[in-house]
Amino acid sequence: DGGITQSPKYLFRKEGQNVTLSCEQNLNHDAMYWYRQDPGQGLRLIYYSQIVNDFQKGDIAEGYSVSREKKESFPLTVTSAQKNPTAFYLCASSIPTGLYSYNEQFFGPGTRLTVL
Amino acid sequence: AQTVTQSQPEMSVQEAETVTLSCTYDTSESNYYLFWYKQPPSRQMILVIRQEAYKQQNATENRFSVNFQKAAKSFSLKISDSQLGDTAMYFCAFMTTNFGNEKLTFGTGTRLTIIP
Numbered sequence: 001d002g003g004i005t006q007s008p009k010y011l012f013r014k015e016g017q018n019v020t021l022s023c024e025q026n027l028n029h030d031a032m033y034w035y036r037q038d039p040g041q042g043l044r045l046i047y048y049s050q051i052v053n054d055f056q057k058g059d060i061a062e063g064y065s066v067s068r069e070k071k072e073s074f075p076l077t078v079t080s081a082q083k084n085p086t087a088f089y090l091c092a093s094s095i096p097t098g099l100y101s102y103n104e105q106f107f108g109p110g111t112r113l114t115v116l
Numbered sequence: 117a118q119t120v121t122q123s124q125p126e127m128s129v130q131e132a133e134t135v136t137l138s139c140t141y142d143t144s145e146s147n148y149y150l151f152w153y154k155q156p157p158s159r160q161m162i163l164v165i166r167q168e169a170y171k172q173q174n175a176t177e178n179r180f181s182v183n184f185q186k187a188a189k190s191f192s193l194k195i196s197d198s199q200l201g202d203t204a205m206y207f208c209a210f211m212t213t214n215f216g217n218e219k220l221t222f223g224t225g226t227r228l229t230i231i232p
Binding site: 031033035040041042043044045048050058088090092094104105107109110 | 161218
């Protein structure tokens with residue numbers, strides 16, 4: 001089955017530690033995204049990548065880093081510089097849109113990160 | 117920058133009744149897409165319906181329909197014959213059509229509860 005997988009489902013981290021969240025897709029999508037979800041704030045974009053070896057900052061990139069070495073993988077690292085990392089993290093992928101065309105963003109099941 | 121506002125944090129309705137969720141947005145773009153996403157307790161994001169701004173006809177998907185008022189920048193979701201499985205968080209979202217900038221901007225969500 002084609003889809004997006006995120007691992008682990010639950011992740012615990014001690015303060016001051018970096019942690020990497022995995023996102024893999026086998027949909028052959030070029031574009032991938034990372035969103036953060038907090039209660040009462042909806043989803044906010046952290047980073048996105050339109051193509052391999054290229055990525056752009058989203059609205060809340062501070063304290064996060066990404067890489068895009070392979071088309072199917074877009075890992076997110078939450079660094080110790082992120083002051084409030086406890087949140088639900090969602091990964092998505094799509095075929096990039098064009099003028100007057102649209103391609104749906106498909107979401108993974110998410111990772112719940114808790115800082116102890 | 118685009119903003120999306122959902123002014124109803126919570127709503128509840130009896131099963132089989134009709135409910136309307138409100139969404140307003142602000143943008144200077146003339147071409148864009150609008151979406152309603154559903155997030156059930158599993159937290160999986162599911163696309164419910166989408167609307168292209170250049171289309172005057174309101175989108176419809178089975179029991180779900182939208183009222184798109186471009187001049188008023190309003191995009192409400194109507195759920196007819198509501199079912200228990202409709203219980204979820206509902207997010208309104210906006211996307212520009214600028215290639216290379218396909219970011220989703222989400223509202224803060226409406227928690228909908230269908231009462232048996």
